[in-house]
Amino acid sequence: MATPLPLAFAQHLARDRRRSVHTVRAYEATAVRLVVFLQSHWGEAIDAAALGRIGTADLRAFLAVRRGEGLTNASTARELSAVRAFLNFAGVAEPRIKGPRVKKGVPRPIAPDEAVALAEEVEEDASEPWIGARDFAVLMLLYGAGLRIGEAMGLTGAVLPLGDTLVVTGKRAKTRMVPLLPQVRDAITAYVAACPYATARGLPLFRGAKGGALSPGMVRVAVRKARARLGLSDRTTPHALRHSFATHLLGRGADLRSLQELLGHASLSSTQVYTAVDAAHLMDVYRNAHPRA
Template sequence: MDSTHILGGFLNHLTDERRLAEKTVAAYRTDISGFFAFLTEHNGRAPTLPSLAALSPRDFRAYLAYRRSGDMPLGSKSIARLLSALRTFYHYLDERHGVSNSTLNLISAPRRGRSLPKPLSVDGAKTLLEEAANDPDMTPWVAARDTAILTLLYGAGLRISEALSICGHDIPLGAALTLTGKGGKQRRIPILPVIRDSVADYMRLCPYVIDESDPVFRGVRGGVLQPAIIQRRMQHLRSVLGLPDTATPHALRHSFATHLLAGGGDLRAIQDLLGHASLSTTQIYAEVDASRLMAVHAKAHPRG
């Protein structure tokens, strides 16, 4: 069986039997046909079922190295996806043609570096909240609503789902607020006066009656506010202010933690405020702060 029939049978299997989406099948076609093209060049002949079974770890590593350093080099994430495609392909060969190659299991996916959160600067967060509060194109009560939510994200480190879960029985906000976060974990969060004032402004302007069991934050027609509305609001604000695409609602939570740490906050206390189950999750903000300090140092250093 030649390589064209091998690839065609695999793609038919994905389409007709596994019923994968057209784009997914196209991605597999690109991956496996690229693999075949490499093998043809690498071995001097097109792959066959016996030659696919006989490939060594060195052959697979040579292919991955080629994809890392070719005209369009792939990063670690793409290499890991490519390796997954090869394993899916060989699983098909084993089931359909009795062709196996256990050496593929010896190839490990590259370790992916942990991406650091991208907080706003202190000035950037302040400017964003001011713009949200003073946007002349927004209905006053809607502007107050959005400002209150964004202030909760930045001033208390809430997730957007947690801010939108605040109900009438929590109002007026006191000096602290008890919330249930991920995994049903409860935590008590200090509420700054600026947050209390912002939420009080919204409640004063909100045209809807909110009962004790009702979510506080309402849509323009009175229904429960959806997270997508605040996400779109952030998209508009970052466009107006020229902020990067990383300036999302969740970036305000990142900013809360990073700015607290930079101001001398205790890492374990920040863990409790964020509701992280593990301190290692919170420690990433120490890496953010160290990265920021190194960037400042490099910029200011006379020999930088």
């Protein structure tokens, strides 16, 4: 019995392209969604020959369904990228279709799915699987723990083995403790397992391709390339992930004092300016946290 196309695609990504487990899982899921959609859309089983008939209208219909399920521009671009890879694997000429347009307007924190899509895109574009795992882990630290990029680069092997919290050294050598979400911890653990270099206590946790300390500039370049492919604003930078971490916590009711400690800000005014939420909501949170204010 022939191997289902999505499974054969996943095996190709893992064996021949040496993609990470995370990327293989995401791309296989997209391939399955496309096949299921076409089966319903055309009313027939989908094999390689049938897949070869896919046209621009079919692909637009598929993406319209996905957009109706709540995908943002960035996630839609990621879905389209996976579809293209799947069709290329199946030997199908890719229908000509443009990705989502970039919305111009006031810069805003990126949505959670955009942050994940950005990290996934950076991971997928890496030259080596371990480098992809490294970059994914770094971006998850910025978004999931609110670290500055310099703070992430300053981590050493001394943080291992990871626990539920992480001690971070920030500006003016001030240390703080931040919680580690399971997803962030898993991303770092996966990187450490894949990294070809030793993670001794006195050595940088995040290593460059030749084994030295990873440069923040390399992360910024990778983000710049990925955001262009995803149609994200040029304001989507590594620092914007930290910004989004702060804004999303405030939106979920975090008090400013706790947020100030998580971010490592010297003053509350820095936290207020940084999060850029509307003044009315900010004052509500402040009063709830400090009734005498």
